[in-house]
Amino acid sequence: MSQANIRNIEFDLPAASPGATGNTCAVGRAWARVPEDLPGAQREALKARIRGLLARENAVLVAHYYVDAELQELADETGGCVADSLEMARFGRDNPAHTLVVAGVRFMGETAKILSPGKRVLMPDLEATCSLDLGCPAEAFAAFCDAHPDRSVVVYANTSAAVKARADWTVTSSIGLDIVAHLHARGEKILWAPDRHLGAYIQRQTGADMLLWQGSCLVHDEFKGIELELLRGQYPQAKVLVHPESPMAVVAQADVVGSTTQLIEAAQKLDASHFIVATDQGILHKLRLRAPGKTFIAAPTAGNSATCKSCAHCPWMAMNSLANLADALERGRGEILLDPALGARAKVPIDRMLDFAAHLSRGVRASGDLARDTALFANIGPA
Known part of the structure; x- marks a missing residue:
């Protein structure tokens, strides 16, 4: 593997401190x-090959909103789906295909396997x-859980099967707020992991007693509050759509805080022509398809001197x-394998969330009044 084809990455690596009120972060690499x-x-030839392989292998392609637009289009064209991580797994579970091909990141493949243990997941x-x-x-x-x-x-869904297996609840941020509010109303104290920004957002909204693991998404953590404020000055009529994994200074400026799916729905329904979007740019493809004629502007992750503003x-x-999608289908490479006992334990908190949802x-029905229903987006926080 050529070093020219490798990108080195740094990320937050919390060090748990049992007995403390939180934990500290080191730098992971x-x-x-x-x-x-x-x-x-060559791309067109690969797409034709993939269509044939999906049929040959009795497979369905499920893709996240953040992957390349061509993969999203292939999923839509071949009877698969493009969605957030939970809906990807749920679609795969309910689809009759024997093989699920998950275009996303590893925890999404694991979640698909947890919900579909009898299927092959590539x-x-x-x-x-x-x-x-x-x-x-x-x-x-x-160890952190054992200390509390x-x-x-x-x-949060963005965790390994082993972490899910240690949890009482798994949530996506589209339902995390509701579940934590429910637990808070029952008098329960929460240990939350792993995203500190999403956890802090839910804590502010619910008032729950929450002990937060100090992880972060390296994409959303880079959005800058001051740069967003300057961009809003250039587009004063634009609505701001923010994923709640973003820092508080960015969330505070949002018109809508929500999951990938919720942000797309908001863009379709809100009476605005311009939107500033603070989440992974992969979502822009689906936003432009679902809301044609509207303008979507990527929120800034850096200042004026940077070579890349967004x-x-x-x-x-x-x-x-x-x-590599074609290779996985042709050779059966990239299969997700989970210990069945671990998968069964990880499924318990997921099923608990699905039952709650x-x-x-x-118990919730839209009124049909857009002005009233828009309020549903105001305080909800996705995967």
């Missing part, structure tokens, strides 16, 4: 592969990971390519 840029004719690149996952090692997190046995353990794209999501959806 990882890498990501940079896919080869292929000419158009990924274009098993090394595609996530700073939140890397920054919450299972053994360190288990009086707390209900709530973990560089918000996960390096591990970028590892998903047409070439089903109960919540039965």
Whole structure:
């Protein structure tokens, strides 16, 4: 593997401090592969090959909003889906295909396998990971939980199967706020992991007693409050869409705080022509498809002197390519394998969330009044 094709990455690596009120961060180091840029004719040939392989292998492609637009288009064209991490896993579980191909990062493939243990789950690149996952090692997190046995353990979907297996609840940020509010109303204290920004957002909204693991998403952590304020000055009529993994100074300026799916829905429904978007730029493809005629501007991650003002794209999501997708299907490479007992334990907190979501959806109905229903977006926080 050529060093020219490798990108070195630094991320937050919390060090748990049992008995303390939180934990401190060191710097973790990882890498990501940079896919080869292929000419158009070769890309078209690969897409045709992938369509044939999906049919041959009785497979369905599920892709996250943050992967390359061509992979998103292939998923849509071939009867797969493009969604957030939970919906990807749920779609795969309910689809009759024998093989699920997950274009995303490793925890998404693991979640798909947890919900579909009898299916083969392939990924274009098993090394595609996530700073939140890397920054919450299972053994360190288990020690942190053991030091606080009086707390209900709530973990974000962006975690390994082993971390999920240690939790009472798994949440996405589209439902994390509701679940924590529910637990708080029952008088429960929360141990939250791994994203400190999302955890702090939910804590502010609910008033819950929350002990936060100090992880962060290396993409969302780079959004800058002062730069966003300057950009809003250039587009005073623009609505600001923010993923709650972003720092508080960015969240505070949002018109809508929500998951990837919720941000897309808001862009479709809100009466605005311009939107500033503070999440991974991969979402812009779906935003432009769902809200044609509207303008989407990437929120800034750096100041005026930087060579890239808006560089918000996960390096591990970028590892998903047409070439390694075709290779995974043709050779059966990149299979997610989980110990069945671990998978069964990890499924318990996921099922708890799904049951809660089903109960919540039965109790919530849109009024049909857009002005009233828009308020639903105001305080919800995705995967």
